[in-house]
Amino acid sequence: MGGPQAALASIDPERLRFVSPGESWIERIDVWMIPVLGSLVAQEPIARFLGAKSPATARKGGILAALLYLAVGFIPLAFGLMAPALPVLHGEGDLFLPTLARELLPAGLFVIFAGALFSAVLSTVDSALLAISGLATENLYRRVRPASDARERLIAARTITALAGLSALVIALSGESIYGLVEIASSFGSAGILVCVLAGLYTRFGGQLSAFAAILSGLV
Known part of the structure; x- marks a missing residue:
């Protein structure tokens, strides 16, 4: 594309608008809040700061992770902004990045890229599934069957993981786009959990029943 300056010059200024034509600020903020606020109570950051040896380590780790997230996330963002000027097929939608790699990379590097992409997806998926089974087994099944032994809880955890x-899989097959699936994953239940987390950290309002009500409301 002629270097970084030419690449930046190829970006359509309309693509840098925070609000798209015909869209209100409220609609745009609503779209942004789903993944942003949903990520605050996601399994990945919570597992990492709970595993930190001290509050200072958790704070520094969170800041460093956020900076790395922004730096790495800027790469596909830049490709998306420069997409109209790139010499690849257009109109691929969610397959744009793999299409770009297929068109520009040698066969060997494309195989490595595809493997890395699948590895990243599988890593995220298995972490989420293990988190679901662990939380459901310890917080729900163990309360329903307090006398259950380790073997029974292991079977329950494996069953929950499979379910x-x-x-x-059903949700993925019914989705129309990756963005739509990410939106569903970020919004499902996150509203209620976010309310519980913020209320628990910064107020003394409510109790167990209030927390359950907030979580159930967030599922609607």
Whole structure:
């Protein structure tokens, strides 16, 4: 594309608008809040700061992770902004990045890219499934059957993992785009959990029943 300056010059200024034509600020903020606020109570950051050895380590780790997230996330963002000027097929939608790699990379590097892409997806999926089974087994099944032994809980966890995987498959097959699936995953239940987390951290309002009500409301 002639270097970084030419690449930046090829970006259509309309693509840098925060609000698209015909869209209100409220609609745009609503779209942004789903993944942003949903990520605050996602399994990945919570598992990492709960595993930190001190509050200072958790704070530094969170800031460093956010900076790395922005740096790495800028790469596909840049490709998306420069997409109209790139010498690849257009109109691929969710397959744009793999199409770009297929068109520009040698066969060997494309195989490595595809493997890395699948590895990243599978890593995220298995972490989410294990989190679901662990939370459901410890917080729900163990309360329903407090006398259950380790073997019974292991079977329950494996069953929940399989059911969660099948549910995720059904949702994925019914989705129309990757963005839509990410939106569903970020919004499902996150509203209620976010309310519980913020209320628990910064207020003394409510109790167990209030938390359950907030979580159930967030599922609607």
